[in-house]
Amino acid sequence: MLPTPAEGSLNNGVINLDHQATTPCHPAVIEAMEPWWREQWGNASSRQHRLGLTAAAAVSSARNTLADSLGVESDEVIFTSGATEANNLALLGHARFRARTAGGPGHLISVASEHHAVLDPLQQLRQEGFELTLLTPRPDGLIETTQLEQAIQPNTQLVSVMVANNEIGVIQPVQELSTICRNHGITMHTDAAQAYGHLPVNMQHLGCSLLSVSAHKFNGPKGIGALVARKGTGLDPLFWGGGQEQGLRPGTLPVPLIVGLAAAATLAKADQAARLTRLGALRDQLWHDLKQRNPGLLLNGTLHPRLAHNLNITVPGISGSRLQRALKSQLACSSGSACSSGAPSHVLRAIGRSRTEAEASLRLSLGRDTTAIDIERAVAVLTETIQAGATGRP
Numbered sequence: 480m481l482p483t484p485a486e487g488s489l490n491n492g493v494i495n496l497d498h499q500a501t502t503p504c505h506p507a508v509i510e511a512m513e514p515w516w517r518e519q520w521g522n523a524s525s526r527q528h529r530l531g532l533t534a535a536a537a538v539s540s541a542r543n544t545l546a547d548s549l550g551v552e553s554d555e556v557i558f559t560s561g562a563t564e565a566n567n568l569a570l571l572g573h574a575r576f577r578a579r580t581a582g583g584p585g586h587l588i589s590v591a592s593e594h595h596a597v598l599d600p601l602q603q604l605r606q607e608g609f610e611l612t613l614l615t616p617r618p619d620g621l622i623e624t625t626q627l628e629q630a631i632q633p634n635t636q637l638v639s640v641m642v643a644n645n646e647i648g649v650i651q652p653v654q655e656l657s658t659i660c661r662n663h664g665i666t667m668h669t670d671a672a673q674a675y676g677h678l679p680v681n682m683q684h685l686g687c688s689l690l691s692v693s694a695h696k697f698n699g700p701k702g703i704g705a706l707v708a709r710k711g712t713g714l715d716p717l718f719w720g721g722g723q724e725q726g727l728r729p730g731t732l733p734v735p736l737i738v739g740l741a742a743a744a745t746l747a748k749a750d751q752a753a754r755l756t757r758l759g760a761l762r763d764q765l766w767h768d769l770k771q772r773n774p775g776l777l778l779n780g781t782l783h784p785r786l787a788h789n790l791n792i793t794v795p796g797i798s799g800s801r802l803q804r805a806l807k808s809q810l811a812c813s814s815g816s817a818c819s820s821g822a823p824s825h826v827l828r829a830i831g832r833s834r835t836e837a838e839a840s841l842r843l844s845l846g847r848d849t850t851a852i853d854i855e856r857a858v859a860v861l862t863e864t865i866q867a868g869a870t871g872r873p
């Protein structure tokens with residue numbers, strides 16, 4: 480099913496370099512899910528008959544797979560609909576728990592370049608009386624440990640810093656930040672939606688208490704993810720119902736999706752090291768060739784440490800909307816977060832790009848099926864489009 484290197488991975492004639500928006504569900508994952516849609520359609524909460532017990536066993540096995548891969552206990556995994564929900568449960572759930580048990584809302588810290596699935600729940604908490612500090616990343620996209628140390632107040636309750644950025648791919652020093660938090664008795668959450676499956680992510684190693692993942696970012700199905708909450712991390716639920724997931728995320732469990740998440744996690748782990756090397760080399764080739772043919776291009780975010788499959792560039796002096804229009808029929812890529820509302824990327828603005836520069840920027844993200852042919856074609860298409868745009872040709 481996967482393309483051969485000679486074919487490239489064209490989809491209806493379009494080169495796909497938008498794998499950070501989402502990835503195709505892998506054939507092996509679809510195969511793993513199949514019986515759980517067809518024959519084994521039981522409710523994992525129906526403990527009175529075999530159909531339900533079989534479904535419960537599948538959920539338990541998937542939970543073990545995810546927990547093992549993250550270095551945590553199985554009962555620390557809470558299945559959710561994805562990373563948006565996991566982030567909301569982590570941030571709203573923990574902050575409200577702390578406010579309830581500590582006698583009132585305290586102080587929260589995050590970073591201006593986080594995904595909206597972190598920033599927006601934090602804004603909600605601000606309306607509920609919490610104080611919020613958003614750190615500004617350096618021009619290379621990273622934050623420094625001293626920034627966190629300086630922002631901490633006696634009443635700081637929760638810090639949220641993502642592992643890898645969804646637009647510029649830079650990898651934050653989560654382990655160091657977690658140590659600082661632990662030393663101050665502060666809970667650390669990390670949004671690992673763009674990292675899990677693409678990097679070794681071990682929660683003991685990272686040292687954080689809360690971590691969010693999403694299956695569709697690593698060739699799993701859409702609509703499933705998890706919040707991992709280390710023991711002793713208080714959470715207030717966002718929903719109430721049948722008590723599933725320890726009462727923290729009630730609702731009938733989507734067994735096929737959970738099985739699919741675990742299959743995708745296994746698949747991602749199996750070839751991770753080789754895939755990182757291969758995609759890192761292709762990404763470096765893409766940047767090298769683009770820069771050689773278009774010397775004015777600017778790189779957004781540091782090249783190291785960075786996700787192997789991410790490149791983000793600014794094309795100075797070109798209209799962003801014109802660039803997008805010209806590329807559309809040949810190259811699928813993103814002008815920022817796929818979840819943003821068309822406004823210039825808040826991530827690029829946070830690292831110091833102007834509004835015009837941010838609008839004239841592209842995120843190019845490779846996937847497990849990206850080939851050298853795709854990269855060659857992308858360089859040709861981008862160069863032709865940029866040079867036509869730069870000279871004012873239609």
Ligand SMILES: Cc1ncc(COP(=O)(O)O)c(C=O)c1O
Nearest residue numbers: 561562563594596645672673693
């Ligand atoms: C860093 C990050 N967090 C959260 C999300 C949201 O994940 P989901 O689509 O699973 O809700 C995304 C998806 O773009 C993301 O990149």
